[in-house]
Amino acid sequence: MILYGSKGAHLRTAPLPGTTCPACATPDGMKASVYSRYAHVYFIPSFPVSKTAVAQCDHCQQAWEEKNLPAQLQPAVRELRKSTRFPLWHWAGVGVLVLGLAGAAIAGRYHEHDRKAWLAAPHAGDIYTVHSPGDSTKYSLLKVVSAKGNTVEVVGNDYETDDSSPVSELNSPEKYGKESQSLTVLDLQIMHNKGQLTDVDRLEK
Ligand SMILES: [Zn+2]
Known part of the structure; x- marks a missing residue:
């Protein structure tokens, strides 16, 4: 049985300068958090799947997911999400796989070399x-x-x-x-x- 699935991770929380809370109208109290979702195999992160952001007001605590974000917050939140990169560890499983394949290729070449030398x-x-x-x-x-x-x-x-x-x-x-x-x-x-x-x-x- 292969255990696989996806998990979420918090990437970053940052203020949204120049915005006003759509609920309580407090200026400069808005922040947004960016989350990622990554695929894992046997709990080893393999590759990132998606990113999403949630905006929240520090004053009234009202929060909005990206899919129902009020229009006046959309540009700032989208900018924050785009500028937040997936961390390298999301690719750990792919890295392990690539290293393993490279190692096997090198071992195979050594064996081929041995075979010819031993035959000669x-x-x-x-x-x-x-x-x-x-x-x-x-x-x-x-x-x-x-x-x-x-x-x-x-x-x-x-x-x-x-x-x-x-x-x-x-x-x-x-x-x-x-x-x-x-x-x-x-x-x-x-x-x-x-x-x-x-x-x-x-x-x-
Ligand atoms: Zn508010």
Whole structure:
């Protein structure tokens, strides 16, 4: 369940110079307050929705909402509302989201960089995520058992899965076959370029 809604906040109260109370005719006693409404998700403010103002007389305490404001107060109240900005914290949720997306993009780029570097210089223990031959929706693993120069010895995992990140599910020693096969770094790069080898994990440092 996603909890969301909107909340009101008081932004500013200021006098309305040069105005007279429409109810008691006292001059220079009018003030107006500006309120905002902002959307929140899980109680984190996300973005501002609207602004409204209420005018009140300090002398007789009569108050008017903006929608039924007497005409002689409208210009001053509208000016006050327009000049009152939404505070930055109304956007907190959007800020968090943007930072999160930027962080994920940076992490993704680092991972892509690692993947290419690790493919070019394999280590024993590297794990390659591969598409099963003939079925591009199934994934399995190849594990590097030794790496020497441009050649790696890999063992294939005996299992396959629909999960495109199968390491946590399939990477246990008893799930790998006994027979190893040799591949060159070039083979690995060709498999990567063809999309048969989709990821590289280096769990052992
Ligand atoms: Zn008044």
